[in-house]
Amino acid sequence: MEQVILNNGVIMPTLGIGTFLISPPDAFNGVKEALKMGYRHIDTANMYGNERAVGRAIKESGVPRNEIFLATKIWPTEYHNPNIVEETLERLGVDYVDLLYVHQPAGDWKACYKMIEKAYKEGKTKAIGISNMEGHWLDELYSFCEIKPQVIQVECHPYFPQEELVEQIKKDNIKIVSWFPLGHGDPTLLNQKVIGEIAKKHKVTNAQVLLRWQLDMGFTVIPGSKNVDHIKDNFDILKFKLDDEDMKKIATLNKNKKYNQQTPEKLEIYANRFPVYEKE
Numbered sequence: 001m002e003q004v005i006l007n008n009g010v011i012m013p014t015l016g017i018g019t020f021l022i023s024p025p026d027a028f029n030g031v032k033e034a035l036k037m038g039y040r041h042i043d044t045a046n047m048y049g050n051e052r053a054v055g056r057a058i059k060e061s062g063v064p065r066n067e068i069f070l071a072t073k074i075w076p077t078e079y080h081n082p083n084i085v086e087e088t089l090e091r092l093g094v095d096y097v098d099l100l101y102v103h104q105p106a107g108d109w110k111a112c113y114k115m116i117e118k119a120y121k122e123g124k125t126k127a128i129g130i131s132n133m134e135g136h137w138l139d140e141l142y143s144f145c146e147i148k149p150q151v152i153q154v155e156c157h158p159y160f161p162q163e164e165l166v167e168q169i170k171k172d173n174i175k176i177v178s179w180f181p182l183g184h185g186d187p188t189l190l191n192q193k194v195i196g197e198i199a200k201k202h203k204v205t206n207a208q209v210l211l212r213w214q215l216d217m218g219f220t221v222i223p224g225s226k227n228v229d230h231i232k233d234n235f236d237i238l239k240f241k242l243d244d245e246d247m248k249k250i251a252t253l254n255k256n257k258k259y260n261q262q263t264p265e266k267l268e269i270y271a272n273r274f275p276v277y278e279k280e
């Protein structure tokens with residue numbers, strides 16, 4: 001497994017499995033199979049409504065807890081819930097997570113950050129993460145935080161390679177975890193001519209090129225999938241590397257455009273939309 005050392009010395013595997021919009025039964029099956037294949041980084045969130053399934057998959061995989069990097073995210077409607085960290089650990093069936101994120105800069109996200117700092121000091125999370133907080137949000141965070149984050153999770157793919165953020169976080173050695181690496185399955189991204197040509201050259205799939213690009217950019221990637229064949233293909237990106245010529249060609253796809261533009265209206269919705277948790 002390829003990995004990075006975070007700015008607090010914690011080791012994070014740079015390939016993981018994502019679980020956004022994956023039902024509890026599919027998350028259980030996918031995560032369990034992924035762990036058996038060798039995946040060691042799992043990404044979930046309060047909002048995904050599958051933390052219990054992920055926790056069960058970890059237990060049933062037989063992989064020791066201390067070999068797994070488990071990340072989850074606190075959702076805005078929970079930012080003032082004093083028990084949310086404990087409740088999250090209980091759902092996951094663990095006594096700590098490896099990475100705990102503020103999911104959105106919505107509502108009282110500063111209170112959430114402080115709560116995660118406290119959880120970090122108490123050993124309930126090994127690292128602190130923020131999500132969707134590039135640019136001015138990060139500057140604002142720096143104005144009050146006691147501990148700088150180790151990780152920032154953001155939308156990132158060849159259409160939007162997060163060039164400004166890469167510069168912004170360099171001095172603090174904060175690592176990027178990319179969401180929507182496959183544009184959430186967008187065929188226009190997956191079928192880009194350049195991507196197809198590079199895939200042919202390395203005898204891999206287009207999706208594998210897009211995911212390998214992430215690792216070769218120095219990012220961590222957590223492709224989402226409920227399909228065991230895809231989960232296996234995605235793991236096999238550890239078997240090849242892109243060269244400078246490939247990277248230059250992929251750089252031409254930069255449109256400086258995200259799929260999900262952040263707006264005050266969206267953040268307002270996030271602040272008021274409650275997660276639907278699984279039944280026991």
Ligand SMILES: NC(=O)c1ccc[n+]([C@@H]2O[C@H](COP(=O)([O-])OP(=O)(O)OC[C@H]3O[C@@H](n4cnc5c(N)ncnc54)[C@H](OP(=O)(O)O)[C@@H]3O)[C@@H](O)[C@H]2O)c1
Nearest residue numbers: 018019020179180181182183184185207223224225226230
């Ligand atoms: N922090 C945030 O706000 C945020 C937002 C969005 C996502 N995330 C995290 O980032 C993860 C990744 O994002 P995402 O899952 O939304 O999008 P994604 O990884 O870009 O794409 C997922 C889609 O690609 C398909 N896929 C996966 N592997 C494939 C392969 N090898 N070949 C062809 N198709 C493939 C999946 O379908 P199949 O199921 O059929 O494989 C699924 O439809 C999420 O799961 C979540 O953990 C975080």
